[in-house]
Amino acid sequence: MTDHTNDPTLESWVKGARDTDFPIQNLPLGIFSTSTLTPRAGMAIGEYIVDLNALYEKGFLDGLNLSGNVFAQPVLNSFLAGGHTRWSALRRIVSDLLTEGNDTLRPHEQSVLVPQSMAHMHLPLQIPDYTDFYSSMEHASNVGKMFRPNMEALLPNWKHLPVGYHGRASSIVVSGTDFHRPCGQTMKDGDERPEYGPTKQLDIELEMAFVIGQATDMGRRIPTGSVRDFVYGLSLFNDWSARDIQRWEYVPLGPFLGKNFASSLAPWIVSLDALEPFRVEGPEQDPEVLDYLKTSGAQNYDIVLEVYLTPQGGEPSLICTSNHKYLYWNIAQQLAHHTVNGCPVSVGDVYASGTISAPDENGFGSMLELSWKGTRPIQLKDGSTRTFLLDHDTITIRGYCQGNGYRIGFGEVTGTVLPALP
C-alpha cells in the first residue's frame, strides 16, 4: 500500500485535528489511563487519544502480526522492540483508519477515542539508561564564556566529538510531575567551607530527547547511516539543573546531584517517520570530523521550541524561542559516537540533546544564559523578574514543526517547583 501518512493534504474525520499539535500526519505514541481504563498505549489525534489496546482487541491491528498485546502494557518498550517496520506499519494502519472517508471505526468511536481531557498521561518508557549530550555550540560557548572567561569559549575536544555524560534514569518523570527544590552542598566564591541548603540557582535546560526502539549487543557499533533503524522518535525534555550545586561538585567527574533530582519528559513521542518532511541541514562542521562521525545531507530537524515561565497564579511569559535545527551534532552522530566503543543500547533508552540555544539572546535555552549568570534579569509579563526559578514557578516547553497548513506538534513538557523539604 502506498504510504500517505505524511501527505500534507490528508484530513481526518476526527474534528479539528488539523488545528492542534496532533493532526493525522503526526500520531505520536504515549501511555495513558482514565478513571476506568488501566495504563495502555495510545496515539494522539486532535483533542483525542486513539486507544491502541482497544484497536488491538477489536482486531484492527491484526496486520501487525503481533504475538501478543503489547498495547495493554504500561510502557511502550515491548511495542518498540518490534522494530522500524512495525513502527511504520502501525502509523500507516492508524492513519488509514482515521482518514476522512474511512468509516471503519465510526461505529466504535466511543470505545476507541478517549478525550485527552479525561486522560492521565504516564511516563511512556521503562528507561534502562539515560545519556545527556552537550551538542549546541551556542550553549557550550555561552557556558564557556561565563565560567572560563580567560580561555577559548569551546574546549579543545568539543568540535571533534559530541560530548556527553550519563544521567540518572530513576529521576526522569513525566510532564506534570512537580518536584521539591533540591538541597545540597554549595561553595560561595571566597568561602573556606561549603554550606548545605536548598539550591539558590534552580534552572531549566531546554532539550529534546530521542528514544531507542532497537537494542544492540555489547561490542556492536551503530554507523551514522543506520540511526533511523534504532531511533523511534523524539520528545521534549527539561533537564532541571541546580547550578550552584553543579558548579561545586562537577570537577573532575561531571554533573551529578546538580541534575539527578528531576528531569521531565513529555508524554508524547513523535516518530522520526512523522518528522521526515522536516529534515534540514545542520550547521557546517569545521574542522572535518573523523570518518565514523561523517554524515551527509539533512540530518537535523526544523522544530520550533518555546519556553514559558508561569509565576504562581500568573500568566505564562515566553522566555525563549529556539530550534532543534541549531544543534551542531545531530542524532546520527550522537548514536554513532556512543556506540563506537561497543557500548550496548537498550529499548527505551533516552538520549537528550543538551540545552538547545539559538544564536540570538532570546533563544538561549537556560536561565543561566538568559540572565547571563544572573546579571541580566529576565522580564516577565507581570512586571516581576527572574534570574533563576522561584518556588511555585511553572516551566512549560512546547515544540512543533510548521508544515503547510498544519503542525507536527510535540505537546508540552511542564513542571512546577515546590518548596524544599525540611
Add this chain to the structure above:
Amino acid sequence: MTDHTNDPTLESWVKGARDTDFPIQNLPLGIFSTSTLTPRAGMAIGEYIVDLNALYEKGFLDGLNLSGNVFAQPVLNSFLAGGHTRWSALRRIVSDLLTEGNDTLRPHEQSVLVPQSMAHMHLPLQIPDYTDFYSSMEHASNVGKMFRPNMEALLPNWKHLPVGYHGRASSIVVSGTDFHRPCGQTMKDGDERPEYGPTKQLDIELEMAFVIGQATDMGRRIPTGSVRDFVYGLSLFNDWSARDIQRWEYVPLGPFLGKNFASSLAPWIVSLDALEPFRVEGPEQDPEVLDYLKTSGAQNYDIVLEVYLTPQGGEPSLICTSNHKYLYWNIAQQLAHHTVNGCPVSVGDVYASGTISAPDENGFGSMLELSWKGTRPIQLKDGSTRTFLLDHDTITIRGYCQGNGYRIGFGEVTGTVLPALP
C-alpha cells in the same frame, strides 16, 4: 530464635566449606543455572550452591512468608525488595539448615546442593542505575599528581563530598564475560587532530560495589544512620577503563566512552549482615564534614583485595594488594550524599566505590597508578612487563575478610581482553 549466623565456631555439614571463600558464616546470593536447571537464586556454601528455588518448592522457606516464588526468577531484585528483615531471615534459615547436626536437608542433598563446577553464573541483578564514586584518597591523589602536577593533588571539593558520577548500566557484565578492546577517539599531546582506533591504554580499576535492596520515592533522603536498611551487600567490581579515550573526552562532563564499554561484577553478593564482624573505622576525616555526612564508629570494612594479571597461557601474577578499609568516604556517606537532593534509588542499583588504592605502591588499584603513567613497567612472573593491558590478558580480582579460622570471601571477578573488532 537467637542469631548464630556470624558465630565463628559454627560448622556446616557441607564438607570443606570452612576452607573456602564460602563457609557457613557467609552465604552470599547469586543467580545460577546448569544444563538442566533454568536461572534461579542460590547461596554459595563451600564448593556447592544451595538451590533456593528447590528449598522454596520443598517448603523449607515457608518461614519467609513470601507471596510467591521470588527464587525462580533470573535476577534477585524481587527477593531483595522484601527488605532487611527478610534478607536476615533467609540467611538465618539457610544457616540453620546447613549447620552440622541438622539433618533436615540430608535426604534432599542431591536436589538442593549443586556443585559450583557444574553451574553457570549470571549477572544477578536487573540494574536500574549505576553510580561510580571516587572515594579513595590515595587514588584521587595519585591521579591528581599525574595529571595536574602543578596543582594540589586533591581538587577543592574532594574532602567535602564523596565525588561520584553516573555510569552505564547496560555494559555491566558478570565475571567471566570477555570483551573486545574498545575503539575510540584519542588526541596525542602536541597533535592538531584526534585519531581513531583501538585504545592503547586499556586499564583496570579495583573496586567494590554495593547493591540496593530497598527503593525510595523521589524527594526522600536516606540519612547515614539508615544505610543498612537500604543496602543488601557488597560485591567485587572491575571498572575497565580506556585511559587515552577518557583523557580526551572527559572535560567538562566526566568519563563516558572511556568507561562504558564494559564493567565486570562478581557473581556473588555478600550481605552486610555477614560482613558485620569485619567493620572497622575508616580514615579520619579532616576537615570536618557537613552534618548530613556525619557518621560515627566503624563504617568501613576490613576486606583484603587482590588483583592478578594472567598473560595468555601463563600463570597469574599478583600485581596489587589493597583493602576496602582505606576508603575515605564510606558507603553510608555515599548513599546519604546521593539522596540528599531527593534522587530516588531503586532495587538492584549498583554503587561502586571508585578505585581502591592502598597507601603503598603495591596497593595501587589501577595500572595507571601501578606503572605511574607508564613510566614504571609492572613486572610479571614470566619476565614480561606491562604498563597497560595487552590483548588476551586476563584480570582477576579476589577479596576476603579474614576471620579467626575462616574467611568471608567474595569469590572473584574476572575478564579477558579480546582483540579490537575491525
